[in-house]
Amino acid sequence: MADISREKLESRMLDLLEEVCESDAVLSHRDEDLFALGLLDSMAAVELLVRIEDDFGVSIAPTEVARTEMNTVNLIISQVEARL
Numbered sequence: 001m002a003d004i005s006r007e008k009l010e011s012r013m014l015d016l017l018e019e020v021c022e023s024d025a026v027l028s029h030r031d032e033d034l035f036a037l038g039l040l041d042s043m044a045a046v047e048l049l050v051r052i053e054d055d056f057g058v059s060i061a062p063t064e065v066a067r068t069e070m071n072t073v074n075l076i077i078s079q080v081e082a083r084l
Contacts (some may be wrong), residue, residue, distance in 0.1 A: 003022045004056075004084060013077045016055060030073040040071075048076070058083040 004012075017026040023041040034040040039047070046062065053059050058080050060070075070079050 008079065009081055009084070010077055013080060014073070015078070016051055017073060018049070020044055020051060024045065026073050033071045034073070035067070035071055052080055054079075056084065058078055 002061065014027060017034075018024050021044065023036065025037065025039060029037060029039075035045075045067075049060050049062060060081055060083065062081060065079060070076050
């Protein structure tokens with residue numbers, strides 16, 4: 001999966017986030033705190049981590065990254081990209 005382009009990664013992550021958050025608002029709020037916006041909660045965050053592992057083969061433990069390092073769309077994409 002390491003050969004995935006940034007554009008393809010972003011596209012797939014945006015689709016995934018839309019599904020997990022059950023809202024297309026993630027597309028227009030890429031640098032805003034998804035928890036503060038009410039788009040993510042702790043259960044959805046765990047679901048997101050499981051889906052990231054399933055879809056990208058990237059494992060991110062909930063205790064591995066501070067919430068502030070993975071609370072926006074762009075931060076989530078960057079965390080996944082760094083682990084590919």
